[in-house]
Amino acid sequence: MRAVGLIGCGAIGTVLAEAIERRIVVCDELILFDLDKVKAERLKNSLAFPTTIVSSFEDLLKLNPVIIVEAASQDAAKTYVPRIVAAGINVIVMSSGALLDLNLDLTKVHVPSGAIGGIDSITSALLAGEVEVALTTTKNPKALETQDKKPKVIYEGEAREAARLFPREMNVAATLALVVKPAKVKVTVIADPNTRRNTHKITVKWQFGEMLLQFANDPHPDNPRTSALAAWSAIKLLQNLLKQ
Ligand SMILES: NC(=O)c1ccc[n+]([C@@H]2O[C@H](COP(=O)([O-])OP(=O)(O)OC[C@H]3O[C@@H](n4cnc5c(N)ncnc54)[C@H](O)[C@@H]3O)[C@@H](O)[C@H]2O)c1
Structure with missing residues (x-):
């Protein structure tokens, strides 16, 4: 059973979940965590894919996903990424600014190219x-x-x-x-x-x-600060990591 965890069900999280729904990314289960439970519920309700909502970060770790995607905020990344790494779980970090202040072993930390390339x-x-x-x-x-x-x-x-x-x-x-x-x-x-x-x-x-x-x-229509390319770069990275 290969579950993907998603922290943040906003603009990027939604595009990523839709890619899982369309089997662009192959996994068995999607686990959603958002401080705003309404957003997690709205996203789950839009999907036919097997999806579980957790009400805390600890519950997300307990379900032992093979990889977690952080698509929430720099503060969220600063709090959760060190704990994900300590649990031995791979993590894709969208809020890359957080990593500038963290002194982490980056073996399990993956940063997508985001809204740029090259x-x-x-x-x-x-x-x-x-x-x-x-x-x-x-x-x-x-x-x-x-x-x-x-x-x-x-x-x-x-x-x-x-x-x-x-x-x-x-x-x-x-x-x-x-x-x-x-x-x-x-x-x-x-x-x-x-x-x-x-x-x-x-x-x-x-x-x-x-x-x-x-x-x-x-x-992105829901969040003008964000570009679709950022979400698609995370989807591509997730696809590659799940093939390993
Ligand atoms: N790397 C890049 O090139 C790139 C490009 C665009 C956006 N981003 C970053 O990716 C992140 C997500 O972007 P977005 O546009 O999807 O944002 P968004 O505001 O649309 O969605 C963020 C979601 O995360 C949830 N959230 C916030 N803090 C949380 C926490 N501590 N725990 C759980 N859930 C929490 C919010 O409730 C919201 O639903 C942001 O930090 C953004 O700056 C990175």
């Missing part, structure tokens, strides 16, 4: 020597909780700080910071009322060339 090329370039990575993220002010009426740079700095200042919006910066550490990633965040999409432009200078990666993602 991590494979960046890690390859790192093998050759130093890399310089810069990220410019542009979102509609609604997705950044600002009221700007004109395009405005609302943050310039470094990825770790960006992920702390924007814990729900800038996990992409955290993911890049984890990949290139100890090197730093230069980050610019722009609130632009003229855009609907969440756009991440990544430039990489490395020993033997340059890369320009750009992702223009439609915002």
Whole structure:
């Protein structure tokens, strides 16, 4: 019996559960945990797939899933991920910013590429020597909780700080910071009322060339801060891990 645990039944959790329902990911049972029980119940009711709701994190561990997907928040990840690792269970972490503050054995911790890609090329370039990575993220002010009426740079700095200042919006910066550490990633965040999409432009200078990666993602209808690509990257990672 191979059960998948899911912490967080919001935008990403719902897309992931639907992929399990459609057998894109093959497992036997889905276990849902959300602090907001109504969300867990709504999701379970939308599925025909064998699904169990648990009312506590401890109950989730007791059911011994082969893997748990965290799709809740940085605070949730900081609380639960160390305990999942201590229980010897694999975990996919969406709220990657949390990992910047945790000193964990990462053997069982898996970070999807999230709302971006090209991590494979960046890690390859790192093998050759130093890399310089810069990220410019542009979102509609609604997705950044600002009221700007004109395009405005609302943050310039470094990825770790960006992920702390924007814990729900800038996990992409955290993911890049984890990949290139100890090197730093230069980050610019722009609130632009003229855009609907969440756009991440990544430039990489490395020993033997340059890369320009750009992702223009439609915002998720239930959560404008989140892009569908983030959910699908977790689904792909889950699919791969369950094949092992
Ligand atoms: N890595 C990436 O590229 C990337 C991209 C987008 C979103 N994210 C992150 O993924 C996470 C989920 O995103 P989302 O859009 O699905 O969010 P969401 O707000 O739509 O859903 C989160 C769900 O988690 C639940 N939750 C919150 N804290 C909890 C806790 N302590 N225990 C149990 N349940 C809890 C909420 O009730 C909610 O139902 C967020 O942290 C978000 O910042 C990462």
